Amino acid sequence: MWRCSRPVPVALRRLSGRSAELRAWRWGSTTACERALQYRVGEKMHGYTVSQVTPVPELFLTAVKLDHDGTGARHLHLAREDSNNLFSVQFRTTPMDSTGVPHILEHTVLCGSQKYPCRDPFFKMLNRSLSTFMNAFTASDYTMYPFSTQNPKDFQNLLSVYLDAAFFPCLRELDFWQEGWRLEHEDPTDPKTALVFKGVVFNEMKGAFADSERVFSQHLQNQLLPDHTYAAVSGGAPLCIPDLTWEQLREFHAKHYHPSNARFLTYGNFPLEEHLRQIHEEALSKFQRIEPNTAVPPQQRWEMPREHHVHCAPDALAAGSPRQTTVSVSFLLPDITDTAEAFALTLLSTLLVSGPSAPFYKALIESGLGSDFSPDVGYNGHTRDAYFSVGLQGVAEADVARVRDIIDRTLDDVIANGFEDDQIEALLHKPKRCRPSRRPRTGPRPGGSHSRTSTRPSSPCSPWWTHPWRPRTKAWTTSSTASRTRWGRRSGSSSLLCTAGCSSTWPTGT
Incomplete structure (x- = not known):
């Protein structure tokens, strides 16, 4: 039978933070x-x-x-x-x-x-x-x-x-050399074997660029925001990593x-x-104060829509299938520092693409032209200038024009008719339900230890610590008409139609 002796309460008090060493840390x-x-x-x-x-x-x-x-x-x-x-x-x-x-x-x-x-x-x-x-x-x-x-x-x-x-x-x-890149014999014990590139990040990014969805998403960002740092692959492109020196x-x-x-x-x-x-x-x-000059300038808007095409390896699980193209139309949106506009656009994106009752779900998914939404569908606020993307993957190349036409017609229909009041009310109620309670959560936060990638939050209530580097993509791109923002309003923001099609070879660069 367990007995409570005098040292035990003392130990418990120490564990609860009441020792002299920790008392200074209490309010x-x-x-x-x-x-x-x-x-x-x-x-x-x-x-x-x-x-x-x-x-x-x-x-x-x-x-x-x-x-x-x-x-x-x-x-x-x-x-x-x-x-x-x-x-x-x-x-x-x-x-x-x-x-x-x-x-x-x-x-x-x-x-x-x-x-x-x-x-x-x-x-x-x-x-x-x-x-x-x-x-x-x-x-x-x-x-x-x-x-x-x-x-x-x-x-x-x-x-x-x-x-x-x-x-x-x-x-x-x-x-x-270990974390970045190095040249090493294919068999380290045999100097006669061929030299190959190795390195933790190099191998990590080779795996990332083997995923066609990541290739697509990365190129989408690079082409939609081409004037500054977003035109580069911050994680590193396998073909460019060996150019870096110590x-x-x-x-x-x-x-x-x-x-x-x-x-x-x-x-x-x-x-x-x-x-x-x-x-x-x-x-x-x-340290002493310096001027780092690292600010990211806003992306200059285009006068005309642009198109971009990327080629990637065919899907091994759908070998021989003609439906291996991904189509996405993206619209450049206002600066994310305009929090009221960003919040409104986040709600608008959710109304447009989330759930079976969403206009784009009905128009694109139920059309049978593709297997699923394209990568990075919806509102993306990870860059200074946010953007909205919508499209289909698993599309036949001959149906690309039809998908583009459906996207344009759906946007025009939403501008003309809007949304049901109960849909808007339900969405506005969602952030209220996501508010924290007074009782703090004491368990571990989401995200594994030192896992440098995680998924993009699907709602404005998702925690900020799930925003890591994640370049997703499927390859081949194109662009559409003037961008639309908010309910029933058009703006002159840049737009990009991104289409992704399979190819037997990888691109020679990013």
């Missing part, structure tokens, strides 16, 4: 939101200046924005009574080529740092940490390093590892992984002051 008698509301604009803390304090009662949190005086780094703290605390540091990474430098750098910085020069400290922390989430993501124009944990000491440990990895990595040439990798880190180009995010009920103190002392105090 005391006030809640996290109440404590955050006590900050005043202009107040200075550990090298930071408070620039804004905003209560968000709908989400039961208080947002505090701060600027670092010495470097210009920005920090957003979301104070909420949630024991699962989160940290993330993001850098705007805007490559102008497809060598995959931000993707390879994301891997390489986790291979050891000045304070933690051991091999792969990130993966070693997976076994030693109490974290509920650890990961790293490379997107088209940013790279982020998030983690979450419920333990204050673990938070400090992970923060130290992440800060040192991001700002003071070793970036050894040997790690570049010196170029180090130069990219020096320019982009700087506090002046960084954004910090913390969330939960741990004290903000402790976060700021550690970030300032271990990282930001060792």
